[in-house]
Amino acid sequence: MNIVDTYKELFVTYLNEKIKVREPINLYEPVQYILQIGGKRLRPVLTIMTCELFNGNAKLAYDAALGVEIFHNFTLVHDDIMDHAPIRRGKETVHQKWDINTGILSGDAMMILAYQCFESYEATIYKKLLKVFNKTALEVCEGQQLDVDFETRNDVTITEYIKMITYKTSVLLAAAMKMGAIIANVNEEEAEKIYEFGLNLGIAFQLQDDYLDTFGNSKEFGKQIGGDILENKKTFLYLKTLEVCDKNDKEQLLNFYKSKFQNNSKIMEVTSLFKKNKIPEIVTNEIEQYSNKAFNILDELSITEEKKRTLKSVGLNLMKRTI
Amino acid sequence: MNIVDTYKELFVTYLNEKIKVREPINLYEPVQYILQIGGKRLRPVLTIMTCELFNGNAKLAYDAALGVEIFHNFTLVHDDIMDHAPIRRGKETVHQKWDINTGILSGDAMMILAYQCFESYEATIYKKLLKVFNKTALEVCEGQQLDVDFETRNDVTITEYIKMITYKTSVLLAAAMKMGAIIANVNEEEAEKIYEFGLNLGIAFQLQDDYLDTFGNSKEFGKQIGGDILENKKTFLYLKTLEVCDKNDKEQLLNFYKSKFQNNSKIMEVTSLFKKNKIPEIVTNEIEQYSNKAFNILDELSITEEKKRTLKSVGLNLMKRTI
Numbered sequence: 191m192n193i194v195d196t197y198k199e200l201f202v203t204y205l206n207e208k209i210k211v212r213e214p215i216n217l218y219e220p221v222q223y224i225l226q227i228g229g230k231r232l233r234p235v236l237t238i239m240t241c242e243l244f245n246g247n248a249k250l251a252y253d254a255a256l257g258v259e260i261f262h263n264f265t266l267v268h269d270d271i272m273d274h275a276p277i278r279r280g281k282e283t284v285h286q287k288w289d290i291n292t293g294i295l296s297g298d299a300m301m302i303l304a305y306q307c308f309e310s311y312e313a314t315i316y317k318k319l320l321k322v323f324n325k326t327a328l329e330v331c332e333g334q335q336l337d338v339d340f341e342t343r344n345d346v347t348i349t350e351y352i353k354m355i356t357y358k359t360s361v362l363l364a365a366a367m368k369m370g371a372i373i374a375n376v377n378e379e380e381a382e383k384i385y386e387f388g389l390n391l392g393i394a395f396q397l398q399d400d401y402l403d404t405f406g407n408s409k410e411f412g413k414q415i416g417g418d419i420l421e422n423k424k425t426f427l428y429l430k431t432l433e434v435c436d437k438n439d440k441e442q443l444l445n446f447y448k449s450k451f452q453n454n455s456k457i458m459e460v461t462s463l464f465k466k467n468k469i470p471e472i473v474t475n476e477i478e479q480y481s482n483k484a485f486n487i488l489d490e491l492s493i494t495e496e497k498k499r500t501l502k503s504v505g506l507n508l509m510k511r512t513i
Numbered sequence: 514m515n516i517v518d519t520y521k522e523l524f525v526t527y528l529n530e531k532i533k534v535r536e537p538i539n540l541y542e543p544v545q546y547i548l549q550i551g552g553k554r555l556r557p558v559l560t561i562m563t564c565e566l567f568n569g570n571a572k573l574a575y576d577a578a579l580g581v582e583i584f585h586n587f588t589l590v591h592d593d594i595m596d597h598a599p600i601r602r603g604k605e606t607v608h609q610k611w612d613i614n615t616g617i618l619s620g621d622a623m624m625i626l627a628y629q630c631f632e633s634y635e636a637t638i639y640k641k642l643l644k645v646f647n648k649t650a651l652e653v654c655e656g657q658q659l660d661v662d663f664e665t666r667n668d669v670t671i672t673e674y675i676k677m678i679t680y681k682t683s684v685l686l687a688a689a690m691k692m693g694a695i696i697a698n699v700n701e702e703e704a705e706k707i708y709e710f711g712l713n714l715g716i717a718f719q720l721q722d723d724y725l726d727t728f729g730n731s732k733e734f735g736k737q738i739g740g741d742i743l744e745n746k747k748t749f750l751y752l753k754t755l756e757v758c759d760k761n762d763k764e765q766l767l768n769f770y771k772s773k774f775q776n777n778s779k780i781m782e783v784t785s786l787f788k789k790n791k792i793p794e795i796v797t798n799e800i801e802q803y804s805n806k807a808f809n810i811l812d813e814l815s816i817t818e819e820k821k822r823t824l825k826s827v828g829l830n831l832m833k834r835t836i
Contacts, residue, residue, distance in 0.1 A: 290613075291661065294594060299654040301624055302654065313636040316636065317636040320643070324629045324632070328625045328629070332540060332622075334618060336537055339537060339539055
């Protein structure tokens with residue numbers, strides 16, 4: 191078993207011990223349900239692993255890891271309501287299994303439960319952790335709002351798009367790592383570096399998600415290829431094409447994205463527009479830039495070379511989607 | 514101007530300075546909207562006043578007061594979605610003016626903004642305040658869930674009902690006061706006493722709300738008399754009647770509450786059932802017991818007699834609904 195799987199297993203055991211259904215049952219049953227239907231547990235693993243890599247006591251990182259995981263799942267519960275999503279991780283979403291009001295209220299309770307997880311830390315560490323948590327949580331909400339705003343906007347720039355995916359996803363990965371570093375009592379400068387590592391890796395991961403949705407292998411990717419195109423999602427691929435293509439291609443692409451016509455020929459035609467404009471090369475290059483930026487930060491850290499290699503291999507496995 | 518109005522005015526000035534609309538506008542505009550359409554500002558006033566009564570620097574209490582007020586307004590935004598309420602304080606509710614998704618997401622952001630307000634306190638006070646805040650916030654969610662659960666239950670006891678109104682309303686009033694005491698650096702025992710004062714006064718206030726909804730004067734009460742009866746709300750009056758009345762009255766009352774028939778004769782007939790069973794006397798006695806319990810706690814506090822009188826007069830004015 192690799193290091194990530196070991197941490198994951200230990201974390202899930204801890205979560206199952208801590209998260210019990212209590213009264214009022216209708217409030218806490220959905221909380222336990224969403225927390226136990228799985229997920230990669232990537233964020234809590236990053237918190238625990240980072241704490242240990244910085245020579246902290248990994249056991250002390252579990253409560254922060256749990257807080258981060260509960261917060262992440264809270265965002266899923268509320269986002270699924272907003273997106274009218276019936277399925278998550280192959281199971282019914284909370285508002286689908288119960289109702290929208292239950293999704294709202296149990297989600298609210300989860301956010302508070304997330305905050306409560308941090309109460310085991312002594313006051314100074316506690317405040318440091320919560321400042322990171324507050325800032326990150328608010329950015330995640332802002333990211334979700336930007337995502338909603340973009341749906342009805344036709345002038346989204348690549349810069350704005352990167353900001354949106356950064357806030358919606360990367361900041362929480364970065365914060366999860368920074369919290370591990372804080373618990374290990376590293377100085378602010380060092381904690382900020384590991385934050386930057388997580389942030390850039392997170393952006394690379396999200397861009398790769400956009401890439402694989404069109405150019406991936408459906409088996410490895412785990413989702414249907416072309417889903418973003420069918421849903422007219424304004425991904426990096428789409429926005430970059432609009433930025434670099436000629437007038438004729440632009441008109442075609444805009445037309446495809448106006449139609450709600452859902453078929454394979456739409457996927458094929460849009461994909462070939464992307465290819466014609468060298469989008470696969472551009473996005474691959476962009477992904478490489480963000481991941482290189484992440485890996486270069488590792489050189490600046492004051493941990494052993496062996497530990498840097500561990501972090502790099504976790505990063506590479508994340509990009510290869512083997513964790 | 515009395516002391517409460519002075520604090521209120523100072524607090525509103527502070528709130529208006531702090532709460533500005535920023536990007537993304539669609540996230541923060543609803544936050545500013547709900548926070549600026551008024552309200553009694555009772556909770557923040559209690560925080561500031563309690564801090565000063567315990568010889569603390571009132572200026573230091575404003576951030577906690579703001580946190581409590583933002584949290585309270587967050588609960589209103591989400592509760593109004595759950596209750597399908599179109600109007601709040603004479604204005605459109607957030608989900609009515611924008612949409613449900615905006616209500617959910619802006620509400621979420623408000624909860625985090627509430628937590629962020631406390632960051633100005635040094636670590637030890639910060640942690641003490643947040644522990645109170647976390648516990649209280651979770652109880653408020655539990656109170657809302659109990660309220661929802663009671664709608665479809667026919668076996669709600671008076672004890673359960675008191676627990677529901679305590680969690681849904683009183684704990685936040687009590688916590689608002691306790692936070693003021695914590696900021697004034699009083700010891701835990703003293704802080705707990707002021708919490709108990711707020712809690713019992715809050716329960717008395719809620720029971721009086723039930724009483725006035727049926728037996729009040731519509732001008733003073735500010736709402737239509739008999740609203741609870743028309744909505745078949747299981748108030749203290751209703752539950753107590755079921756507990757004390759004979760079989761025949763019980764059958765009648767249950768039948769009235771089964772019907773969705775909405776007219777004045779329903780109000781009159783249910784009211785006379787309440788009167789026949791001496792509910793006005795019973796509830797008045799109950800209100801008196803809770804407010805006496807609150808006022809008796811004041812004797813135990815180690816503040817000057819003059820300050821105790823101030824607290825008592827604020828409590829009495831609250832019960833007379835002049836604040």
